[in-house]
Amino acid sequence: MVSPALYNHLLLTPEQRARIDVVLVSPRNPLNIGAVARAMANFGFEHLTVVSAYDPHWREARSAVGAPELLQHARETQAIADALAPCTFVAGTGTLTHRNPEQTVLSLPHLAPRMALELARGGRAALVLGPEKHGLTRDDLSYCHVLVEIPTDPRQPSMNLGQAAAVCLYELAARPPQSTSIPEPANAPQSTTLTADSAQLDRLAALIDQTMAAAEYSPETMRQANHHDLRLLLRRLAPNAHDTRRILGLFRRILWRLSHQPTAEKTSPHR
Template sequence: MLNQAQRDRIHVVLVAPRNPLNIGAVARAMANFGFSHLSVVSAHDPNWREARSAVGAPELLQSAISTESLAESIGPDTLILGTGSLQFRKPDQPILQLPQLGPLIQQELDRNGRIAILFGSEKRGLSRDELSYCHALVEIPTDPHQPSMNLGQAAAVCLYELACGAIRSDTIQKAAPPQVVDSAILDRLANLIEETMLVARYSPKSMHETNRHDLRVLLRRLNLSPLDSRRIFGLFRRILNRLKK
């Protein structure tokens, strides 16, 4: 299983959860497998920290980070994974089967990355806009007659696969891992490119929201290095300055 230092770089994010008992169930599942970093984005019930379902994990609920913005919650993370079924969505991101989760997490840990695993609202799952922040979607296979899972159950299944599926690498000597670009940098780059597109009148106003979504997806798909991101920043800053002049 993952060691403590590795688990500390894995972050569970609940987006717009509705039921405090489900938040408590997720906290309990996290404690079962040794994870302790939880963020709750735009919770419907402000008293979710008091959930009695967090058996054995009340401290985890108390220390959880609460934000109103998903972008703020995942800013330091370098690999963002959404979860859900494919019954009602056609994601733009690569689709991973649950057994692929462990090896992918291990690969990101090996290059000193930080991982966020996103779980959507019990009512609708992750929206298209929320998925645009993700590098991939992890599919939880279920029977078509009962495709939805309780939020706590879904988290437990994913965390078990993650904890047991990753290959321990702390005893294997490896080359220096490549540097990674976190989500906050990608968002700043997307904002710069979007501003350049607006000044250049790239598309009509009706397309602005679609362009914003597509930019988020594209930049995460490119898997940029820090040097790549700096070069693109410089290029678009120069283009934007010339256009403004």
């Protein structure tokens, strides 16, 4: 049997775990939410956010054995954007079956080193899990920097929500000791400067979207698709907070000029 001291040596520090959020999107079964809370308590994670739960009584789930307070103090939002607003790195989970991923795909064993780099920069990270029936949607994943795949047998690729959370959280908690160097993944930002958080990126995406509409960049019917692509693009580029503010200023100026130019100039074929 492994001694408690040796086991605890492998866990993230309380300060590191405090900067990792577990986010459940549209969960349907309160028992599964309770199972996730129990898994979080097993590995020392405390910050749970539930987005648009199907059952309003999910805080009463009896499956949260040893974690009733975690469930009671969980944050509740109606939109995934609100849940992820303070996060500088977001990992969505899912299977690649019947899915054409639009972001970098990480196998679960490679998630911990990538997240460790974000924590070392002082960032905040989120692990996002989707509803039991179909997982995260394409739109949900557009808020994520990476898609994490849990290696499973192809004959049964899907997992129960509580089981998936437990496997992921174990991988994050049981990191190498401090003395072990962690190789930097190829897709990780090279700068030690903290990347912009999700709320900043969403503000920038919304402003670029308004600017594109003012410039009549594409038909109105394409606006939702454009916004989806902008969310993905900005997360792939991973600009830092300073650069994001500069880009915001640039597009605000462009939008102001587009909004204030004379009507004749707007409709001129030579613009």
